[in-house]
Amino acid sequence: MRMTAAQAMAECLQREAVPVVFGLPGAAICPFYDALSQTEIRHILVRQEQNAAHAASGYARISGRPGVCIATSGPGALNLITGIATAYMDSIPLVVITGQVVSDLLGRDVFQEADITGSCEPFVKHSYLVKRAEDIPRIFKEAFHIASTGRNGPVLIDVPMDVQKAELDFAYPEKAEIRSYKPSSQGHPGQIKRVLAALKEAERPLICAGGGVFSAKAEEELRVFSERSGIPVVTTMMGISSIPPQYPRNLGMIGMHGAPSANRAMNAADLLLLIGARVGDRAIMSPMGLSQSATIIHIDIDPAEIGKNMGTDIPLVGDARQILLQLLEKLDSPPVPDWTAEYRPASPVQPVPVKEGCVCAKAVMASLFRQAEEDAVLAADVGQNQIWSARGYRLARGRFLTSGGMGTMGYSIPAAYGAKLAAPERQVIAVCGDGSFQMQMMELATLCANRIPVKMLVMNNGRLGMVRELQDLHYGGRQAGVLLDGNPDFAKLAEAYGIRARTLSNASEIDRCVQELLESDVPFLLECRIDPAEPTL
Amino acid sequence: MKQTISILVENHAGVLSRISGLFARRGFNIDSLAVGITDDPTVSRVTIVVNGDDYMVEQVEKQLNKLIDVIKLRRLPAGDTVSRELMLVKVACSPKTRSEIMDIVRVMDARVSDISCETLTIEHSDTADRLEILCELLKPYQVLEIVRTGTIALEKGGSVIRV
Known part of the structure; x- marks a missing residue:
């Protein structure tokens, strides 16, 4: 044609x-x-x-x-x-x-x-x-x-x-034929055998699941493999929601801002099975020590990630789903006895006292996760809001999206409406800070024009909060360029676009405001006044 | 340690910048890079000499392999390859020094490819190490210009890299 x-x-x-x-x-x-x-x-x-x-x-x-x-x-x-x-x-x-x-x-x-x-x-x-x-x-x-x-x-x-x-x-080719590009998805059978043999030897094996689990659509296989092998799971930030938070062997998120119990479990493991996790520096801060204390099995579709940041004992290249299926097919040892009693996550993140006229971000997140539909999608931005979202995450069948590797502020709202268009039937929530919101607030118009009912939570502490915390901890408290003076009234701004909005500044109203946000069938912005002193962790 | 990597790539625009960009941004040290077309006009062959430990060279190989334009890649076994580099050196000479320089050229199995009253242009193809020796020997004279192609290499014996 x-x-x-x-x-x-x-x-x-x-x-x-x-x-x-x-x-x-x-x-x-x-x-x-x-x-x-x-x-x-x-x-x-x-x-x-x-x-x-x-x-x-x-x-x-x-x-x-x-x-x-x-x-x-x-x-x-x-x-x-x-x-x-x-x-x-x-x-x-x-x-x-x-x-x-x-x-x-x-x-x-x-x-x-x-x-x-x-x-x-x-x-x-x-x-x-x-x-x-x-x-x-x-x-x-x-x-x-x-x-x-x-x-x-x-x-x-x-x-x-x-x-x-x-x-x-015009003629559209049936298939792409690229002689120099033939990615392998099946794991090498010899390596599969070596992995299974190593698993039999291990007393405290642990799975570390990363974002690759989603790329391979291997969420189901990950849970089944963990159940049948008895191996507990920690996730990276990119791996959050690859396995339900309620799953008893899920020990939570590792890393710089991860759960201490999950980090301790990783240090205690004698075998670490990395699945679609690239050993980023924020997830695994001392890979050298870890590779000395545990047998490292690294499953990744990209051979270049294996051995890049951490020494590996058994490399296994392939698609996470294919490999988990191959492992499940050959798995014949009984489930490993539970060794994680002392590494269970502490009770959910606890709210902290905050000053008058503010709400505790952690309490807001807890309310959000209590009331949101269990298959909701949450797009977190970057900064304190990201860690509050990640650490509070409780959606049983939901999905956590964030800019994990690049840490790009301004990701959450566009990512959220992209997600909403992919799954119109699911609740989609964007969580951002007042800093990151202002890197993407022009997109309120996109939401209006296209009537995309994204739910927005703006954690407003008048600061680039995570940088402020860094300056407090490492730069003698000298705050340089972190005060967001000139912030608009976020609720009024949203209303100027015709977007419904509320400002939340009183703990007694958290549940009601979050409920209103979640029940809205049009775009909705909930500005939360956050105490500038509220810490990330 | 110096290691030689031989790469078959698609012969089209932008491939070389992808390869060289990779070296720059990942901090790999590159000693030389030579590229030219093969018997198949759609394929070019790149020879890279890198200087680094096994970890680095493995990273170089893996990252190069990720480039879609890279068809095949192999690290050539040290000591089991034929490797050559072409060098042209322009040396200043006088009637007095000319014969001394010619002696060096003869001993090194090099040749003179251009001559003028004040200069000699010497052409030499050999291993990178032997080119260094020639440079060293010419140092006492006034070296005006040097140009080198970078090493190209093939594995000895029947082993080949083909598409």
Whole structure:
């Protein structure tokens, strides 16, 4: 079928069954936008391109399919970079489409020209600068394949405007054939045997589950494997909600801000089974010590992560789900006796006294998790609000989203509405601080325009709270650049957009306000006045 | 320790910048990098000499393997490879020093590829170590310019890397 490359790009998205895309147009991407408008694909107009990437990330994490975001050349594409890098660090599949200046002018520094494939090189799994219209079907097929197989990640397709306008005979390939890219998903049978033999020897084995469990859709297999083998589980922050908090062998989150009991359990283990966890420095702070005290088994789809940050005794490359199924098939030893009695998580996070006119963030989170639907999605931002969300997390079948690797402020609201579009039937809640809220508050308009009922909690302590705490602890309490003077009245701001809002400043109203937030079927913002002195932990 | 990695990559624009960018941002030390087309015009072969311990070289290999454009990669066994580098050296000479320099050229199995009244341009293809010796011997004379290609290498015997 004869069509323009722009029409072909839109057709490719339809062939990939993409229902929704996130973006903001400009001159260099107009041919594609014109073609896109003639399709059934829903376009969500963001208010700044970075949020398009975050929204696509939220969409991808809940739908399990690559999220698609679009920007124009130059500044539009450059604004995407933080979002692309955020997705790259957390292995989230994105297909990023950018317009580019016409091919003949490439390299002449014309208006809105930026070398986006070059700029994004460290943050993408792969990128294409399209030279010929007839390559569009193959490149799109490959991009979706690369983004969503092996270790997931963002793939960038940069399309010059003249290429978008050129014509081609459209035929969509059945399969992506890339001779240099054949990710393996099955675990090596010999290594599987070695793992099972090591498990038999271990007295205090422990699973550490990371974000890779979601990428592999291995949540069910993880729980079954833990049940049948008797091996308890700790999670990284990226692994929260990969196994229910109520599951008796779940010892909670490890790491710098993790549960002390979970960290102690990890130090006490004589065998550590890392599943889709890349031993990030915030999760495992002293990998050297750990690899001396325990047998390390590292299961990861990316061979480059094995042995990168921690010495490994048994490397096992493959898809977490496949490998757990292989292990379950061969597992013949009885469940290991419970060794975790002294490493049980302490009772849920306790509220602390706060000053008059404020509520305790930990109490708000407790109320939220008590009242939210058990399969709700919670998108936490970065900073104190993230740790309060992570440590309080109690949703039995829910999902926890956050920018774990990059720690990008401004992630929660776009990620939340991306998630909501992927699962309209689920409650979706964004938790952010007053600092991170102001990095994304333009997206209130996106919520309004598209009537996406995201529930927002703004933990307002008038500070970049986590940095303030860092300065208190390590810089003699000299507060440099952390006071958020000039904050608006957040409830009024929301109301200016036509978004319902409440301000919560009294402990006796926590449950009622949270209930109102959760019951709202339209976007709702709950501003919580938080005591600036309330600590992270 | 110096180790040689041989890589088959897709022969298209941007591949080399992906490889060199990887070395820069991951802090890998690179001694030399040489690239050229193979008998298959869609494939280029890159030879990289890295200087590092086993951990680093393993990281280099794994990170390179993640690049979609990398088709195949192998660390060449030290001592079991034919490795060569081409060097051109322009040396200043006078009628008095010319024959001395020519002696060195002969002893080293190098050759003179250009000659003028004031200069000699010496061409030499050998292992990187032997090129160093030649440089050392030419030092007493006035070396005006040096250009080197970086090492290329193939494993000895029947072992091959092909697509």
